[in-house]
Amino acid sequence: MFDFIPEIPVADWVDDLTDWIVETFAFIFDPLKNEFGDFIEWIADMLGAVPPFIIMLLVVVGAFFITGKKFGLAAFSLVGLIFIENQGLWIELMSTFTLVLMASLLSVIVGVPVGILMSKSKVAEAIILPILDFMQTMPAFVYLIPAVAFFSIGMVPGIFASLIFATPPTVRFTNLGIRQVSTELKEAAEAFGSTGAQKLFKLELPMAKGTIMAGINQTVMLALSMVVIASMIGAPGLGNPVVSALQRAQAGAGFVAGISIVILAIIMDRYTQSIYKKK
Amino acid sequence: MPVIEVKGLSKVFGKNVKDSLKLLDEGKKKEEILQATGDTVGVNRVSFEVNQGEVFVIMGLSGSGKSTLIRLINRLIEPTEGSVMVDGEDLAQMDKENLRRVRREKLSMVFQNFGLFPFRTILENAEYGLEVQGIEKEERAKKAKEALEMVGLGSYVEQYPNQLSGGMQQRVGLARALANDPEILLMDEAFSALDPLIRKDMQDELLELQDSMHKTIIFITHDLDEALRIGDRIALMKDGSIVQIGTPEEILTNPADEYVERFVEDVDRSKVLTASHIMHRPETVNIEKHGPRVALERMREEGLSSIYVVDGHRNLKGYVTADDASDARKKEIKDLNEILRTDVPKVPLDKPMQEIIEMIYDTPVPIAVVDGEKLKGIIIRGSFLAALAGEGEVKSDV
Numbered sequence: 293m294f295d296f297i298p299e300i301p302v303a304d305w306v307d308d309l310t311d312w313i314v315e316t317f318a319f320i321f322d323p324l325k326n327e328f329g330d331f332i333e334w335i336a337d338m339l340g341a342v343p344p345f346i347i348m349l350l351v352v353v354g355a356f357f358i359t360g361k362k363f364g365l366a367a368f369s370l371v372g373l374i375f376i377e378n379q380g381l382w383i384e385l386m387s388t389f390t391l392v393l394m395a396s397l398l399s400v401i402v403g404v405p406v407g408i409l410m411s412k413s414k415v416a417e418a419i420i421l422p423i424l425d426f427m428q429t430m431p432a433f434v435y436l437i438p439a440v441a442f443f444s445i446g447m448v449p450g451i452f453a454s455l456i457f458a459t460p461p462t463v464r465f466t467n468l469g470i471r472q473v474s475t476e477l478k479e480a481a482e483a484f485g486s487t488g489a490q491k492l493f494k495l496e497l498p499m500a501k502g503t504i505m506a507g508i509n510q511t512v513m514l515a516l517s518m519v520v521i522a523s524m525i526g527a528p529g530l531g532n533p534v535v536s537a538l539q540r541a542q543a544g545a546g547f548v549a550g551i552s553i554v555i556l557a558i559i560m561d562r563y564t565q566s567i568y569k570k571k
Numbered sequence: 572m573p574v575i576e577v578k579g580l581s582k583v584f585g586k587n588v589k590d591s592l593k594l595l596d597e598g599k600k601k602e603e604i605l606q607a608t609g610d611t612v613g614v615n616r617v618s619f620e621v622n623q624g625e626v627f628v629i630m631g632l633s634g635s636g637k638s639t640l641i642r643l644i645n646r647l648i649e650p651t652e653g654s655v656m657v658d659g660e661d662l663a664q665m666d667k668e669n670l671r672r673v674r675r676e677k678l679s680m681v682f683q684n685f686g687l688f689p690f691r692t693i694l695e696n697a698e699y700g701l702e703v704q705g706i707e708k709e710e711r712a713k714k715a716k717e718a719l720e721m722v723g724l725g726s727y728v729e730q731y732p733n734q735l736s737g738g739m740q741q742r743v744g745l746a747r748a749l750a751n752d753p754e755i756l757l758m759d760e761a762f763s764a765l766d767p768l769i770r771k772d773m774q775d776e777l778l779e780l781q782d783s784m785h786k787t788i789i790f791i792t793h794d795l796d797e798a799l800r801i802g803d804r805i806a807l808m809k810d811g812s813i814v815q816i817g818t819p820e821e822i823l824t825n826p827a828d829e830y831v832e833r834f835v836e837d838v839d840r841s842k843v844l845t846a847s848h849i850m851h852r853p854e855t856v857n858i859e860k861h862g863p864r865v866a867l868e869r870m871r872e873e874g875l876s877s878i879y880v881v882d883g884h885r886n887l888k889g890y891v892t893a894d895d896a897s898d899a900r901k902k903e904i905k906d907l908n909e910i911l912r913t914d915v916p917k918v919p920l921d922k923p924m925q926e927i928i929e930m931i932y933d934t935p936v937p938i939a940v941v942d943g944e945k946l947k948g949i950i951i952r953g954s955f956l957a958a959l960a961g962e963g964e965v966k967s968d969v
Contacts, residue, residue, distance in 0.1 A: 479647050480686035484700040484751075485675035494702070498690050 372555035388529030395454035407466025450527030458514035465507025469500025505568025573620035580653035585610025615811035628802030636811035679748035694728035738769035767847035850948025863899035
């Protein structure tokens with residue numbers, strides 16, 4: 293069917309585009325790859341150099357206070373972290389944590405302003421929404437390919453891919469949170485002569501804070517899942533033992549690494565949740 | 572001297588504004604324009620003047636365009652046509668910067684659902700108008716406190732809005748509007764969300780404040796009784812147009828057309844006023860806490876011959892008489908239940924006065940006004956007659 297239409301070389305075009313971007317923007321990619329990469333590795337190394345029990349202590353005490361002086365999360369964190377250490381995955385844990393932290397941080401730095409822009413302009417919303425859909429539904433592996441082209445292998449392409457995959461929830465929730473502020477409150481802000489910036493910072497962002505934090509929580513979770521996938525392009529961390537267990541059909545090793553990821557996910561999820569649920 | 576002059580102000584919502592305006596010129600009605608162009612006429616060629624120190628009430632049913640009109644005045648909604656002159660400046664033509672300046676210095680607004688920022692304390696809310704002007708923290712706190720004291724909330728500065736009742740929240744709204752000492756107050760159904768008794772208190776308080784402030788006030792309401800109580804002049808709106816402007820007297824005695832007439836013909840007070848309008852705050856005793864001795868003491872203090880009995884949730888239980896209570900004291904009865912009388916004459920909040928007339932002559936005790944089971948107020952014969960005779964305001968200071 294439709295033989296009269298020759299096959300459109302979309303794949304070739306994208307290849308050409310990627311090559312062109314790599315060559316043209318090498319002056320941006322190279323320092324990112326080198327300096328930023330070194331910086332992240334330095335953080336991961338520093339965290340790895342701290343004795344595990346100090347980090348455990350901080351996490352456990354933090355969990356106790358952040359959940360309103362309850363023992364549940366603190367006990368879980370303690371047992372979970374001791375388990376990971378016991379399985380010899382501590383360094384991997386620190387690398388994964390560093391990657392997730394950096395990816396989430398960048399996602400928030402990019403996502404919140406984009407969300408604000410979207411909430412203020414119907415045109416921006418109409419343009420950005422389909423892009424967000426694209427970013428979220430495209431299979432995550434696909435981002436790894438240009439990421440390697442831009443940044444070769446290692447931590448930086450992992451963060452790049454996570455950034456694309458994990459930013460949408462922050463953008464969406466920021467947009468939603470600001471749009472949900474009631475008309476009467478917006479009118480009140482305007483009626484007293486607020487400038488646009490005053491309205492944003494004195495009313496809309498404080499009102500939307502809870503919703504934005506819910507989006508950031510989602511972003512952290514997505515970044516964590518992506519960071520594991522990024523192990524395929526050499527990003528260090530808990531994903532590595534998973535990938536190598538897969539290749540060697542070692543069910544046990546895969547299970548242990550998988551459980552470690554779940555433990556980290558639960559701790560990070562509860563931490564971010566308790567920030568936005570706090571009154 | 573007029574402070575505000577509104578001339579030919581119109582608002583058409585929709586996409587074919589030019590066509591719609593032309594149709595308006597041809598004298599077409601709101602529905603006809605909606606059919607022809609798909610546009611909704613919010614406000615249609617409205618003109619009026621408001622003088623310094625005047626309380627100008629814009630009154631109409633829902634959908635009459637009154638809320639749109641008040642937002643056209645401070646341009647929360649962009650006017651389609653016409654001008655709004657404040658001290659000789661046309662707000663409708665102003666650039667954004669000047670508009671902000673006028674909003675900050677001359678116009679303040681009070682909102683139907685209070686429009687308070689829930690994450691700010693009462694003081695911070697009252698400060699908002701000053702804060703956006705960039706006034707120093709200490710000075711704005713001082714002015715905001717003065718405004719809060721004016722409305723009787725001087726000791727609530729550190730509370731958050733959700734810790735206050737509706738009436739108190741609206742006082743904060745009023746304080747916020749007064750803090751930057753504007754010439755003009757725009758009040759959009761400011762008291763409509765409040766309980767009838769509180770609403771009456773707030774109306775009285777606004778009038779009291781107005782006696783000393785002499786602000787120019789534009790007040791929107793759908794409640795004729797409220798309009799008559801507080802308005803120096805009233806504008807009646809229908810389908811986006813003003814059908815009559817005049818003092819309450821003029822509107823009542825000389826309605827401009829059929830619509831106004833229908834509106835005010837019901838101002839046979841016994842039909843318009845309901846139980847909620849003429850009730851007083853009741854003296855009560857709590858059946859769970861108080862005995863005959865307390866009941867007797869209360870009655871003596873207030874000079875009553877009977878007193879209503881409620882439970883901890885203000886549900887009406889009955890009443891006790893002074894005679895029964897003093898008997899009970901002699902016999903050393905501790906429980907109010909033993910002398911409680913339950914043959915209570917009661918009416919719901921929205922019962923028209925006309926239907927209460929029959930009851931008031933037969934009952935030995937005041938009539939209880941209830942909302943479900945809850946006791947909201949009482950009606951005594953004297954104030955009932957006064958209200959019926961149209962003796963102006965019904966006082967609620969018993």
